Amino acid sequence: SHFTKTYIDRTFGVNSKVIYPPVDIKNIIPGEKEKIILSVGRFGAGQLHPKKQEVLIEVFKEVSKKAKNWKLILIGQAKKEDAKYMRTLRKMAKGFAIKIIENSTYDDLMGYYSKASIYWHATGYGEDEQKNPQKMEHFGISTVEASASGAVPIVINKGGQKEIIQEGINGYLWETKVELFEKTLDLINNSQNMAMLSVEAIKNSKRFSQENFFKNYEKIIF
Numbered sequence: 001s002h003f004t005k006t007y008i009d010r011t012f013g014v015n016s017k018v019i020y021p022p023v024d025i026k027n028i029i030p031g032e033k034e035k036i037i038l039s040v041g042r043f044g045a046g047q048l049h050p051k052k053q054e055v056l057i058e059v060f061k062e063v064s065k066k067a068k069n070w071k072l073i074l075i076g077q078a079k080k081e082d083a084k085y086m087r088t089l090r091k092m093a094k095g096f097a098i099k100i101i102e103n104s105t106y107d108d109l110m111g112y113y114s115k116a117s118i119y120w121h122a123t124g125y126g127e128d129e130q131k132n133p134q135k136m137e138h139f140g141i142s143t144v145e146a147s148a149s150g151a152v153p154i155v156i157n158k159g160g161q162k163e164i165i166q167e168g169i170n171g172y173l174w175e176t177k178v179e180l181f182e183k184t185l186d187l188i189n190n191s192q193n194m195a196m197l198s199v200e201a202i203k204n205s206k207r208f209s210q211e212n213f214f215k216n217y218e219k220i221i222f
Contacts, residue, residue, distance in 0.1 A: 001139045004018075005018050022209070022210040025145070028148040035071060037072045037119070038118070038119050038146065044085055045088075069097075118152050119171075122155075
């Protein structure tokens with residue numbers, strides 16, 4: 001991403017080229033949408049750039065008071081050393097329409113992408129982007145995958161996410177928990193806007209296809 005390029009160029013004194021990573025969007029098929037907010041990302045508070053699922057749970061608890069019958073589904077890889085963090089998340093989620101899925105199969109993940117109406121991402125929340133760039137999402141493959149499925153992204157305005165989402169065109173960007181809450185509710189309450197952004201998200205995802213990756217790669221080496 002251009003976000004990553006900034007720090008690579010500064011650190012190594014080079015002028016690097018940006019080629020976005022290839023995303024296998026061909027195998028992601030939009031399905032009939034349900035009242036699901038999805039977030040996909042590795043579980044674990046101690047990792048290099050934690051996904052901040054606890055923040056998403058906090059915000060969803062407030063969203064659920066206004067948006068009945070909506071669910072939050074968190075999917076990601078978890079290892080043995082993440083057990084304490086997982087217990088914390090499950091304790092926070094107890095009593096709410098929140099499903100936490102560890103180490104799902106590929107087919108199950110594709111199924112949730114297909115059904116999700118909204119996609120959330122919070123990596124980098126509460127962190128200083130300038131002082132700790134390593135704690136940001138350097139690109140955002142899961143955001144592209146969600147877009148390809150027709151789930152409308154509402155993702156944090158940090159790191160590489162800003163290069164994927166154009167505010168109000170193919171999704172939304174947020175910086176505070178209040179913003180995430182308000183933008184999510186506005187979208188839930190406006191089905192026409194939801195449908196329009198879903199279509200645009202699918203179109204936008206094609207920028208990051210494997211075909212475009214190879215075309216851009218060939219421009220550099222030939």
